[in-house]
Amino acid sequence: xxxxxxxxxxxxxxxxxxxxxxxxxxxxxxxxxxxxxxxxxxxxxxxxxxxxxxxxxxxxxxxxxxxxxxxxxxxxxxxxxxxxxxxxxxxxxxxxxxxxxxxxxxxxxxxxxxxxxxxxxxxxxxxxxxxxxxxxxxxxxxxxxxxxxxxxxxxxxxxxxxxxxxxxxxxxxxxxxxxxxxxxxxxxxxxxxxxxxxxxxxxxxxxxxxxxxxxxxxxxxxxxxxxxxxxxxxxxxxxxxxxxxxxxxxxxxxxxxxxxxxxxxxxxxxxxxxxxxxxxxxxxxxxxxxxxxxxxxxxxxxxxxxxxxxxxxxxxxxxxxxxxxxxxxxxxxxxxxxxxxxxxxxxxxxxxxxxxxxxxxxxxxxxxxxxxxxxxxxxxxxxxxxxxxxxxxxxxxxxxxxxxxxxxxxxxxxxxxxxxxxxxxxxxxxxxxxxxxxxxxxxxxxxxxxxxxxxxxxxxxxxxxxxxxxxxxxxxxxxxxxxxxxxxxxxxxxxxxxxxxxxxxxxxxxxxxxxxxxxxxxxxxxxxxxxxxxxxxxxxxxxxxxxxxxxxxxxxxxxxxxxxxxxxxxxxxxxxxxxxxxxxxxxxxxxxxxxxxxxxxxxxxxxxxxxxxxxxxxxxxxxxxx
Amino acid sequence: xxxxxxxxxxxxxxxxxxxxxxxxxxxxxxxxxxxxxxxxxxxxxxxxxxxxxxxxxxxxxxxxxxxxxxxxxxxxxxxxxxxxxxxxxxxxxxxxxxxxxxxxxxxxxxxxxxxxxxxxxxxxxxxxxxxxxxxxxxxxxxxxxxxxxxxxxxxxxxxxxxxxxxxxxxxxxxxxxxxxxxxxxxxxxxxxxxxxxxxxxxxxxxxxxxxxxxxxxxxxxxxxxxxxxxxxxxxxxxxxxxxxxxxxxxxxxxxxxxxxxxxxxxxxxxxxxxxxxxxxxxxxxxxxxxxxxxxxxxxxxxxxxxxxxxxxxxxxx
Numbered sequence: 001x002x003x004x005x006x007x008x009x010x011x012x013x014x015x016x017x018x019x020x021x022x023x024x025x026x027x028x029x030x031x032x033x034x035x036x037x038x039x040x041x042x043x044x045x046x047x048x049x050x051x052x053x054x055x056x057x058x059x060x061x062x063x064x065x066x067x068x069x070x071x072x073x074x075x076x077x078x079x080x081x082x083x084x085x086x087x088x089x090x091x092x093x094x095x096x097x098x099x100x101x102x103x104x105x106x107x108x109x110x111x112x113x114x115x116x117x118x119x120x121x122x123x124x125x126x127x128x129x130x131x132x133x134x135x136x137x138x139x140x141x142x143x144x145x146x147x148x149x150x151x152x153x154x155x156x157x158x159x160x161x162x163x164x165x166x167x168x169x170x171x172x173x174x175x176x177x178x179x180x181x182x183x184x185x186x187x188x189x190x191x192x193x194x195x196x197x198x199x200x201x202x203x204x205x206x207x208x209x210x211x212x213x214x215x216x217x218x219x220x221x222x223x224x225x226x227x228x229x230x231x232x233x234x235x236x237x238x239x240x241x242x243x244x245x246x247x248x249x250x251x252x253x254x255x256x257x258x259x260x261x262x263x264x265x266x267x268x269x270x271x272x273x274x275x276x277x278x279x280x281x282x283x284x285x286x287x288x289x290x291x292x293x294x295x296x297x298x299x300x301x302x303x304x305x306x307x308x309x310x311x312x313x314x315x316x317x318x319x320x321x322x323x324x325x326x327x328x329x330x331x332x333x334x335x336x337x338x339x340x341x342x343x344x345x346x347x348x349x350x351x352x353x354x355x356x357x358x359x360x361x362x363x364x365x366x367x368x369x370x371x372x373x374x375x376x377x378x379x380x381x382x383x384x385x386x387x388x389x390x391x392x393x394x395x396x397x398x399x400x401x402x403x404x405x406x407x408x409x410x411x412x413x414x415x416x417x418x419x420x421x422x423x424x425x426x427x428x429x430x431x432x433x434x435x436x437x438x439x440x441x442x443x444x445x446x447x448x449x450x451x452x453x454x455x456x457x458x459x460x461x462x463x464x465x466x467x468x469x470x471x472x473x474x475x476x477x478x479x480x481x482x483x484x485x486x487x488x489x490x491x492x493x494x495x496x497x498x499x500x501x502x503x504x505x506x507x508x509x510x511x512x513x514x515x516x517x518x519x520x521x522x523x524x525x526x527x528x529x530x531x532x533x534x535x536x537x538x539x540x541x542x543x544x545x546x547x548x549x550x551x552x553x554x555x556x557x558x559x560x561x562x563x564x565x566x567x568x569x570x571x572x573x574x575x576x577x578x579x580x581x582x583x584x585x586x587x588x589x590x591x592x593x594x595x596x597x598x599x600x601x602x603x604x605x606x607x608x609x610x611x612x613x614x615x616x617x618x619x620x621x622x623x624x625x626x
Numbered sequence: 627x628x629x630x631x632x633x634x635x636x637x638x639x640x641x642x643x644x645x646x647x648x649x650x651x652x653x654x655x656x657x658x659x660x661x662x663x664x665x666x667x668x669x670x671x672x673x674x675x676x677x678x679x680x681x682x683x684x685x686x687x688x689x690x691x692x693x694x695x696x697x698x699x700x701x702x703x704x705x706x707x708x709x710x711x712x713x714x715x716x717x718x719x720x721x722x723x724x725x726x727x728x729x730x731x732x733x734x735x736x737x738x739x740x741x742x743x744x745x746x747x748x749x750x751x752x753x754x755x756x757x758x759x760x761x762x763x764x765x766x767x768x769x770x771x772x773x774x775x776x777x778x779x780x781x782x783x784x785x786x787x788x789x790x791x792x793x794x795x796x797x798x799x800x801x802x803x804x805x806x807x808x809x810x811x812x813x814x815x816x817x818x819x820x821x822x823x824x825x826x827x828x829x830x831x832x833x834x835x836x837x838x839x840x841x842x843x844x845x846x847x848x849x850x851x852x853x854x855x856x857x858x859x860x861x862x863x864x865x866x867x868x869x870x871x872x873x874x875x876x877x878x879x880x881x882x883x884x885x886x887x888x889x890x891x892x893x894x895x896x897x898x899x900x901x902x903x904x905x906x907x908x909x910x911x912x913x914x915x916x917x918x919x920x921x922x923x924x925x926x927x928x929x930x931x932x933x934x935x936x937x938x939x940x941x942x943x
Binding site: 048087090091092095097098123124182193197476480483489491492 | 785787816888
């Protein structure tokens with residue numbers, strides 16, 4: 001039975017499935033990657049799918065040596081250290097958590113947790129060492145950080161390391177070392193099982209007699225790299241430990257690396273720590289590790305973009321590489337995806353053929369809205385805006401009066417009817433075009449690759465992806481995302497003490513989305529309706545917990561001001577917006593609107609308020625109409 | 627920990643041949659909770675029925691009354707922890723009684739899994755394996771009353787937690803890629819969310835077939851988004867009417883997958899598939915079996931029996 005990868009939507013983009021050399025086949029370096037390779041301790045922060053694992057895998061020798069890119073040589077020079085990738089996942093975390101029963105003390109649980117982690121790290125280290133020794137190279141691989149070791153030296157270092165790590169080797173080789181560590185994984189399980197059947201009394205004494213249970217991963221790593229580097233005549237060489245998905249790491253490790261007494265402050269200069277983590281973990285105080293006083297602390301790298309244009313360059317580069325692989329030539333992303341209504345960089349020029357001219361789409365929208373929306377008419381009058389002269393005057397005037405309301409007018413005209421109700425529409429031209437597409441995928445490589453593959457699997461028309469196809473695939477992607485949000489597990493107290501009436505992550509997102517939709521489309525026209533929120537102190541801890549889950553999967557996006565750190569110690573007082581992918585569901589413009597307190601959103605959305613201020617819920621049947 | 631030494635087919639004819647030391651029923655709110663016990667004559671020395679402290683709706687009281695009127699020993703643990711203690715204690719007492727009062731070399735138990743929760747099923751199996759039976763072997767007949775079609779839930783159910791069933795986390799090196807095998811059911815998007823939560827390298831779907839067309843349609847609709855994530859070649863259909871064949875099918879798949887992967891089984895859908903996953907995981911300790919815990923006030927759905935009973939027999943050495 002074959003278990004090879006196949007082109008399902010999912011497998012196409014999960015870096016976890018790929019070996020480092022496979023990641024290298026399509027890797028595009030970015031600004032964050034440039035910073036990651038530096039010889040600093042680094043912490044990479046971003047939601048799921050933002051590219052953390054991909055970048056970490058690229059730091060490994062097998063990836064760098066097989067990477068064929070104009071900048072590859074430069075990066076190979078810069079990465080003059082050996083990277084040890086230590087992966088984890090939720091399954092491994094829960095397996096370790098379940099290893100011992102409830103009658104084990106905290107101390108005993110920690111022993112098993114630490115030994116499991118240590119074994120994983122040492123296994124990864126030996127894998128990295130083995131790759132440096134490997135004489136096998138394909139045609140496409142560059143000679144990069146390979147070393148030669150005689151059998152005698154390999155035997156000596158294997159024995160020395162095995163002795164230090166309390167391992168019995170079948171053969172004195174690094175491969176045997178790795179296999180012994182695989183065997184140790186099994187031994188850990190057997191030992192825990194045996195202990196589970198024994199009386200808890202005397203357990204800690206029994207465990208204290210088993211040496212390998214008390215290895216310290218960092219000391220073990222330091223010893224091994226010293227022995228290895230001495231053997232290859234590279235004394236003092238540097239190694240990087242890449243700890244991926246730190247949000248899944250055991251508490252003791254998080255405290256060790258990410259607390260105010262972080263051990264990296266006293267760590268060996270030979271070892272670099274590169275960590276990846278989700279945006280928010282309520283048990284961590286990131287400010288502790290960003291102290292300007294210590295040169296040993298982490299350089300934080302953000303993998304998300306608060307403003308929709310900020311990630312354009314990266315998205316465009318990745319998009320271009322996808323097209324290149326399909327031999328689709330183009331100059332600008334608009335060549336294939338078309339232009340966007342939400343492209344605020346477009347400037348108007350005088351004349352009938354301008355983007356605000358008599359025959360323009362913008363003019364038509366303004367005029368149609370004027371016909372059906374009294375409040376818009378009043379707004380135009382109050383600002384002295386004459387639609388017949390939309391393209392007249394200076395660009396500065398237009399920027400002040402017109403450009404800032406284009407997006408609002410567009411969604412309002414598309415989805416509001418004369419009776420001030422939501423209008424069902426099929427296939428608008430709103431959520432398509434290059435800028436909009438890139439904004440909606442939030443420069444998330446996983447989303448971009450997945451949706452791009454779907455778009456490009458359909459036939460192009462005159463070299464372009466039709467708007468209808470773009471609409472359909474973006475909408476499907478949004479629906480899939482909502483389906484995923486609905487199933488995120490969460491613990492909600494039986495009593496809703498704050499009266500927030502939010503039962504799940506999806507519920508929270510729906511409440512916020514519907515609120516903003518009402519403000520933009522159903523309420524009287526406003527040039528600046530709210531479309532972001534600040535978490536105020538009235539918000540309950542339950543909702544904060546839901547927000548953190550939404551944040552870590554990318555459903556909400558943190559919008560820090562210039563002085564704020566990208567690392568979140570606390571959500572209170574911070575500003576967020578919904579991810580733009582959800583705009584197609586809640587009919588929102590792609591723009592960062594003004595902020596409103598979250599408690600006021602929740603308060604106004606309570607079902608007990610049966611007045612015209614209660615917003616409608618977006619039901620599945622409404623989705624079906626789109 | 628005892629091993630599952632064999633898994634065998636089970637059929638109704640076995641009832642007449644077998645003298646059970648104990649029959650274990652579940653007091654649930656489904657109509658079918660008492661079907662097997664009420665329909666068939668059971669030759670069982672002891673009879674126990676275990677209820678719930680919550681969701682005592684629909685036919686719960688009626689079922690409780692039936693078990694009570696038919697001389698079942700009734701227990702209502704207040705939570706899962708109390709259930710676990712009860713299960714372990716009850717089996718130990720049963721074993722002690724058999725050892726002291728009989729010269730039997732086999733302990734025969736029958737468990738009706740029709741209305742049982744996944745947690746409780748896993749707990750029974752764990753408890754059976756932990757029994758220090760000495761020279762006595764244990765044979766367990768797991769029986770299941772198939773249901774008539776009932777409409778799926780109207781809305782997606784709120785999930786409270788996703789994780790391994792107790793005792794079934796499995797254990798394998800994290801350096802191997804993770805393969806998730808999801809047994810799909812008809813609750814909207816539940817399988818999708820769980821798969822995305824696990825974020826595996828590979829995903830296969832086991833899809834129940836051989837039942838009413840309405841079930842197939844409901845499953846297709848509930849998992850519309852999941853199919854976007856699974857290669858059509860990775861969908862395996864199994865006949866709900868033949869649990870032993872399904873067990874063999876799953877066993878063969880897992881055997882192959884374990885050569886290069888870690889494996890987690892995520893069984894939604896029929897309880898016989900859940901049972902197969904648990905029995906398999908007993909024989910392959912690397913394999914994990916996960917479940918999704920829903921909110922307590924989840925909309926209860928009745929399931930009426932369709933008259934057919936299927937099962938599996940497991941021998942624990």
